[in-house]
Amino acid sequence: MERSKLIQIGVVLFFISLFAVPTVLKQLDDIDLNIYDNMDEVIERYGFYLEESSGLMNVDFVHQRPELDEKIRHINPQIASVGASVSIVDFNNNGLQDFYLTNSEYGSKNALYMNLGDGTFRDVAEELGVSDINIDGTGVSMGAIWGDINNNGYDDLFVYKWGRQELYVNNEGQGFTNVTDRAGLPEWMNANTAVWLDYNNNGYLDLFIGGYYHEQFNLWELETTRIMPDSYEYATNGGRNFLFENQGDGTFVDVTEDVGLDTRMWTLAAAAADLNDSGYPDIVLANDYGADELFINQGGESFKSDGQNAGMGFIPKSGMSVAFGDITNQGRLAIYITNISEAGVLMQGNNLWVPSRRSTSEQLRMRNLASNMGVDIGQWGYGGQFIDLNNNGNLDLYVANGFVSDEPNTDYWYDYAKVVGGNRNVIIDANNWPAMEGRTFSGYQTNKIWLNNGSGRFRDVSASVGGALDLDSRSIAYADLDNNGTLDIIVANQNGPVKIYKNHQSGENNWISFKLEGVESNKSAIGAVLDLYWADKQKKMVVSGGDAFSSQSQRAVHFGLGEYRDIEKVEIRWPSGVVQEIENPEINRLHHIVEPVGT
Amino acid sequence: MSILTALKERRESGKLIPRQYFAPLLITGILLAAHISFGILDSYQKLFTAIGVAVATELVLHKAITGKFRNLSSAYVSGISAGILVRSPLMWPFALCAAISIASKYVLRYKGRHLFNPTNFGVVALILIASDSAAILSIQWGNNMWAMFIIWIIGLISLWKINRLNITLVYISSFVLFAWVRSFYTGDPFLAEVAPLTGPMYQLFALFMMTDPKTTVKSRTGQNLVAFTIALVEMFFRFGEAVYAPFYALFIIGPIALLIEDYLQNQNEGKEKKETASLS
Numbered sequence: 001m002e003r004s005k006l007i008q009i010g011v012v013l014f015f016i017s018l019f020a021v022p023t024v025l026k027q028l029d030d031i032d033l034n035i036y037d038n039m040d041e042v043i044e045r046y047g048f049y050l051e052e053s054s055g056l057m058n059v060d061f062v063h064q065r066p067e068l069d070e071k072i073r074h075i076n077p078q079i080a081s082v083g084a085s086v087s088i089v090d091f092n093n094n095g096l097q098d099f100y101l102t103n104s105e106y107g108s109k110n111a112l113y114m115n116l117g118d119g120t121f122r123d124v125a126e127e128l129g130v131s132d133i134n135i136d137g138t139g140v141s142m143g144a145i146w147g148d149i150n151n152n153g154y155d156d157l158f159v160y161k162w163g164r165q166e167l168y169v170n171n172e173g174q175g176f177t178n179v180t181d182r183a184g185l186p187e188w189m190n191a192n193t194a195v196w197l198d199y200n201n202n203g204y205l206d207l208f209i210g211g212y213y214h215e216q217f218n219l220w221e222l223e224t225t226r227i228m229p230d231s232y233e234y235a236t237n238g239g240r241n242f243l244f245e246n247q248g249d250g251t252f253v254d255v256t257e258d259v260g261l262d263t264r265m266w267t268l269a270a271a272a273a274d275l276n277d278s279g280y281p282d283i284v285l286a287n288d289y290g291a292d293e294l295f296i297n298q299g300g301e302s303f304k305s306d307g308q309n310a311g312m313g314f315i316p317k318s319g320m321s322v323a324f325g326d327i328t329n330q331g332r333l334a335i336y337i338t339n340i341s342e343a344g345v346l347m348q349g350n351n352l353w354v355p356s357r358r359s360t361s362e363q364l365r366m367r368n369l370a371s372n373m374g375v376d377i378g379q380w381g382y383g384g385q386f387i388d389l390n391n392n393g394n395l396d397l398y399v400a401n402g403f404v405s406d407e408p409n410t411d412y413w414y415d416y417a418k419v420v421g422g423n424r425n426v427i428i429d430a431n432n433w434p435a436m437e438g439r440t441f442s443g444y445q446t447n448k449i450w451l452n453n454g455s456g457r458f459r460d461v462s463a464s465v466g467g468a469l470d471l472d473s474r475s476i477a478y479a480d481l482d483n484n485g486t487l488d489i490i491v492a493n494q495n496g497p498v499k500i501y502k503n504h505q506s507g508e509n510n511w512i513s514f515k516l517e518g519v520e521s522n523k524s525a526i527g528a529v530l531d532l533y534w535a536d537k538q539k540k541m542v543v544s545g546g547d548a549f550s551s552q553s554q555r556a557v558h559f560g561l562g563e564y565r566d567i568e569k570v571e572i573r574w575p576s577g578v579v580q581e582i583e584n585p586e587i588n589r590l591h592h593i594v595e596p597v598g599t
Numbered sequence: 600m601s602i603l604t605a606l607k608e609r610r611e612s613g614k615l616i617p618r619q620y621f622a623p624l625l626i627t628g629i630l631l632a633a634h635i636s637f638g639i640l641d642s643y644q645k646l647f648t649a650i651g652v653a654v655a656t657e658l659v660l661h662k663a664i665t666g667k668f669r670n671l672s673s674a675y676v677s678g679i680s681a682g683i684l685v686r687s688p689l690m691w692p693f694a695l696c697a698a699i700s701i702a703s704k705y706v707l708r709y710k711g712r713h714l715f716n717p718t719n720f721g722v723v724a725l726i727l728i729a730s731d732s733a734a735i736l737s738i739q740w741g742n743n744m745w746a747m748f749i750i751w752i753i754g755l756i757s758l759w760k761i762n763r764l765n766i767t768l769v770y771i772s773s774f775v776l777f778a779w780v781r782s783f784y785t786g787d788p789f790l791a792e793v794a795p796l797t798g799p800m801y802q803l804f805a806l807f808m809m810t811d812p813k814t815t816v817k818s819r820t821g822q823n824l825v826a827f828t829i830a831l832v833e834m835f836f837r838f839g840e841a842v843y844a845p846f847y848a849l850f851i852i853g854p855i856a857l858l859i860e861d862y863l864q865n866q867n868e869g870k871e872k873k874e875t876a877s878l879s
Contacts, residue, residue, distance in 0.1 A: 004664075007663050007664060008664070010663070011660055011663065011664065011702070011705050011706060012706050014660075014702060015699075015702040015703070015705075015706040018695060018698055018699050018702060019699075019724065019728055021691065021695050021728075021729075022695070022728050022729040022732060023728075025691065025732075315642075341688075342734075343730045343731040343734075344726060344730030344731070344734060344842070345734055345842055346686070346734050347686050347687050347688060347732065347733055347734040348686075348688065349687070349688025349689075350688075370688065371688050371689055371690075376688045376689070377688070377731070377732070411840070413840075413842065414837075414840035414841070414842055415787065415791070415840075417842045418791055418792070418794055418795055419791050419794050421794055421795045421797070421798035421800060421801075422790070422791075422793075422794025422795065422797050422798060423747060423794070423797040423798075426790050426791070426793075426794040426797065427794070429790075431788065432788045432790045432791050432794070433788075433791065434785075434787040434788070434791050435787075
């Protein structure tokens with residue numbers, strides 16, 4: 001055969017082979033699609049199994065979404081797509097984890113499920129006065145966070161809303177008093193995230209609140225339909241963010257502008273942790289229609305916007321959730337931020353910001369390693385949380401997915417893509433958005449469970465380990481509900497029932513937990529940093545004042561240890577600056593640590 | 600001859616910039632303006648991967664088939680277009696789109712001419728075989744109306760210089776007309792139907808893909824008819840709620856138009872031959 005013919009055949013074969021590339025690469029994806037016969041087989045393979053147990057626990061809460069102004073009713077499902085949230089608390093300090101759920105329709109009730117210690121719960125919100133919050137004219141709940149604002153030893157409750165924010169002081173576990181009127185909070189804002197943090201380490205918890213829709217809009221009484229983002233990727237017309245400094249007398253002062261946090265980026269999630277070992281908490285924001293933001297705390301005086309310098313603040317996506325986790329057991333916190341990935345339409349990919357080798361305390365430098373580690377392609381993501389699901393010492397990931405599940409086999413994506421491709425004058429006006437007419441919009445999506453193999457890769461085991469939920473999940477939180485050393489999961493679903501997953505394990509893996517109590521530091525010890533040294537590893541964890549999407553997990557810090565039984569030490573850096581070391585702490589138990597003062 | 604002398608001669612002849620460099624310069628300008636203004640690129644690595652793979656594929660395939668090296672401006676445009684249009688958190692879709700785009704030029708040929716616009720083919724192929732790993736740019740870059748107008752104006756002037764302005768103008772007019780038809784039919788706001796035209800996907804589509812000299816018909820009437828037909832076919836894809844309707848429409852109409860042009864040309868040549876024969 002002529003040489004030229006051979007070359008032509010070679011070129012054709014090369015061309016055809018290119019079409020096989022995606023199929024070949026898909027074979028390399030680490031996904032377990034097997035359905036196993038019984039729970040024991042799954043536990044043997046992966047070390048845990050999640051069993052849906054809300055019915056057994058007497059929890060029958062169903063979230064209701066709000067019906068907003070008539071002018072935006074044609075796209076109500078996508079606007080009223082948030083508000084299902086869960087936050088964990090031990091409100092009566094009896095050693096059992098309780099949880100609070102928010103509802104979002106006028107007249108609907110929030111719930112505080114008290115742990116009865118026998119595997120069941122009872123809703124005590126009504127009798128304790130934290131149920132009837134979604135009152136017509138005052139807005140509806142979007143989420144809640146717990147923190148001891150008056151350092152009396154009991155966690156107080158802040159409910160952030162599209163509307164009037166609500167602050168309740170805990171009366172030693174016997175009831176709650178609404179102290180909003182004198183607290184100094186904004187009269188109206190459309191908030192979708194809030195975090196407790198002691199930004200100046202003065203021993204009192206301060207409050208960060210993130211705005212979504214502009215605070216001038218009452219979404220039930222709109223005077224204009226120009227309420228939507230002015231850009232799909234670079235929107236700057238969102239609600240403003242607030243930082244309120246706790247004055248220690250039940251009042252808060254707005255210090256947002258003074259400290260440099262007054263941005264308007266459609267913030268959907270926020271979390272705080274000391275990322276540069278300065279001793280002060282930094283803030284990370286996940287913004288819808290924009291890039292992630294990183295604010296570095298300048299010694300408790302102000303914040304420096306440092307996202308772009310750190311490499312995080314360039315690529316605009318649809319940030320929905322912020323979680324911190326030491327995924328490599330090297331004493332460094334990574335940041336996981338969920339975004340949107342919809343096959344064939346929008347492939348943003350989730351972000352896993354990991355400190356690079358060039359990262360220093362003076363200048364954080366982060367790299368997005370979500371693709372490298374296999375946790376990039378979720379779907380329409382909301383809450384994404386690091387949890388050591390099998391106590392093997394490696395943080396795994398649970399990611400909530402799904403936007404609006406409505407009429408099956410229908411799709412709103414085409415109309416959505418049409419509008420968001422347009423200029424600001426088109427996209428900003430809700431009148432220009434085609435009616436949804438009951439169509440599904442990235443609905444019926446399954447939550448992801450990614451198992452960390454400890455060597456830089458995560459494996460998708462969602463289909464195999466239970467917990468494969470396809471409701472419109474929003475908020476996820478973990479807690480050891482039965483005090484057996486395994487972390488159970490609660491998933492709040494938009495316009496749907498809450499689901500609780502009991503974590504079953506073989507008991508072969510060890511664990512240790514620490515519940516901290518501040519003395520000079522804030523009583524909740526929020527912001528304290530723990531470094532656990534074991535088996536030549538160092539895992540860093542932080543006491544959180546709320547994170548992921550509209551959620552707060554248990555306050556106690558939980559470490560899985562794998563098969564190892566010996567812990568070298570745990571080092572606790574309290575917000576006050578006190579550093580405490582505990583050598584060889586006993587494993588498989590919860591330690592209650594009070595901040596050492598004057599030692 | 601010095602460069603200055605050459606430039607002087609070119610300026611005097613009114614051809615300061617050689618025609619084959621219009622598109623590369625224009626798309627580079629748009630990319631730089633958009634990235635500096637809005638940071639549109641996911642990463643430079645992905646862009647350079649797309650450009651690198653496109654150029655390498657062109658170099659290797661052209662040398663293998665013809666034994667010669669060729670001007671790489673066309674491959675550069677294909678690579679940069681893939682770098683802008685492909686959206687994926689992964690690296691390989693950028694490389695794959697670029698490679699398919701260039702390879703299609705050497706495989707899908709008819710009478711020595713490639714039938715598909717390379718980037719259009721690459722993009723459509725990517726959507727069809729890797730939709731769960733990649734998408735195509737379908738959202739706006741920013742909210743600056745002036746930036747959009749400037750890009751359109753510079754683009755249109757450049758097209759005028761290379762005698763392709765009519766294609767884009769006919770397409771835009773037809774798109775607006777059919778947007779009104781769609782709005783009337785679906786009941787959706789007219790602005791929602793026109794909205795895509797204000798986004799960057801359409802800037803790239805209408806300024807570059809449709810006007811590619813290699814894959815457009817020669818006669819002006821034919822060009823206008825093809826542009827109108829693409830908008831018409833796109834309307835039907837839009838009725839079917841296809842997000843990437845313009846790419847599909849060009850994918851179908853582009854090669855058909857070239858084949859029809861070839862057929863008509865043969866007919867005319869045959870007729871001329873017959874007339875010449877009868878005259879002689």
